[in-house]
Amino acid sequence: MRQSRARTQRVTITDVGHAAGVSPATVSRVLNGTAKVDAVLAGRVQAAVRTLGYHPNAAAQGLAKGRWGTIGVLVPDLANPYFPEILKAVSAVARANGHRVMIMESEENPAVEPELVADLLRSCDGLLLCSPRMRRDQLAELVARAHPMVLVNRIVPGLAVPAISVDFYGGTTSICGHLAQLGHRDVAYLSGPEASWANGERIRALEAAAAFGLRVTVIPAGATAADGGAAAEQALAAGATAVVTYNDLVAQGALARYRQLGVDVPTELSVVGFDNLSLDWSGQATLTTVAMPRDDLGRQAAELLERLMTGSPDTEPKLLPMELLIHETTGPAAR
Amino acid sequence: MRQSRARTQRVTITDVGHAAGVSPATVSRVLNGTAKVDAVLAGRVQAAVRTLGYHPNAAAQGLAKGRWGTIGVLVPDLANPYFPEILKAVSAVARANGHRVMIMESEENPAVEPELVADLLRSCDGLLLCSPRMRRDQLAELVARAHPMVLVNRIVPGLAVPAISVDFYGGTTSICGHLAQLGHRDVAYLSGPEASWANGERIRALEAAAAFGLRVTVIPAGATAADGGAAAEQALAAGATAVVTYNDLVAQGALARYRQLGVDVPTELSVVGFDNLSLDWSGQATLTTVAMPRDDLGRQAAELLERLMTGSPDTEPKLLPMELLIHETTGPAAR
């Protein structure tokens, strides 16, 4: 008999109050600990909740409280191993603060980002935009909506929005220094997604390294191992003695291709990764790369967002340092 | 002046109606296309929406319509490359049906799953439980709440819940057949997470292979490359000539360890992966494994869920076949 309305008719706070012989308000108080309630009544409410199988309706709570209890996260690509660790850290912080996490991915398509973010905006208390690829003006428009929002891995000069990012410029510079000291003069860069701010930073740093005698050829590649493999030969054609890559995936793809071509690394060619994605199954890392603890990045970003949502207008972009990890894929220049 | 209330005071449907000189009801009608509206009025409404920057409140819509427009997805581990492709496919289907996707991960901790799902239940129209690790009775309790719900990669006998899964048993059997035909008799299995149904299926199939003369030693490992590396030696100690693994990550970890130990694959030892995670950066797969298109799995699961949410009580568990991919890590038995 009570099953007959199982699907459509949810049990409400009024039902619980009815069953416990108290008003809906009291039920609310018991459930949220908003005010002191007589122990006997509280007990009756708890019991009613249990027997009826009551679960508060999130939409109704959101409407009444003016908060959703949810934070939204946008990432370009869930398959990129760069993001899971960030998401894990963010989820942990969010849960610790009683928030759910809504994740959306743009599939590396900058065009859909604004729409996705608009969607998140309508159902979240705060937003975390990870490596957003969208244009500056689109970003500015979203920022203007004045919702708590944190940018991760993107700094937009002149835009007043809290941001936390990694010092990709510095990381790239340390790579360049390492290579220069090994005698390299001709470097190829297997470039990542065009709209990626992080990619731009790497390129800026590489070009600045010209001051130290480094000649850089930028070769469009992408963000995956396949992209790296496909672009690998062009680095050779460019006469480079060292190859810097957008990330470790691209580096692994390139390394595989060089193995195929019989090009020995690092004696004939040096290869440097980026991001320390831990793709060496051997357990001991072999790829020279630059690192930054991603869980830290995610944690700090989430904490910043939580702080924003409770009021404090903390708006100075933060840049986390990278660390050069020298392993076995870099060596003295061949010529 | 209008900025003074930017944070707290959102623009509502009433504001729009006011600005356009129509009733809130009319605004709702033009926005949802619920009924025919005079073109002139509609135009005024559109304009007002644009200039005021109106965005409907998802919670209010949800409350009024009794739907959230969101589907929830639970996964054990976002860092496991098995899930991103599923999530991508699910997101695509969901978006095509006008639904948002809320993702939660349990971090391979079965204990938190019920709580996470309860949370999803309160704010989603339908649920997709991917490889849930929780106990049967907990699952039964959730199913009893009678929400549209689809189980992915878990079949619970005797529980009436729509499910779509992969034929891990069959996949494992084809591995066993392959190994048997190569003359292997002693096989070690590097086992995955204990609470994983998929892991149980693999073990069942391996034990059934005893009928064909295969002796199997089950060695607890885990789901990561590190786990595989750590457990690799025990397979040798067990006297196995072939090692079957929980997944390709475990296999890669084991392979790396064998390389270190100077054990040649496949002449001295055969190694088989699982899931075809495409971890061979070389571009051409080298690991023998079994595969099932994960985007297909995700797509079908999401479509099933969408169907459930619109009514049809489709409740026959579906099992998708796996395909054996023979590459370079398996060969004739050493002895």
Place this chain on the structure above:
DNA sequence: CTGTTAGCGCGTTCAC
């Protein structure tokens, strides 16, 4: 300490 009242923002009857 508790019940009653009044909204939160929207969709949807119902009359006009």
Place this chain on the structure above:
DNA sequence: GTGAACGCGCTAACAG
């Protein structure tokens, strides 16, 4: 075709 009124389920302010 359009507006006014009501209710979705819950919390917060107000009385008692």
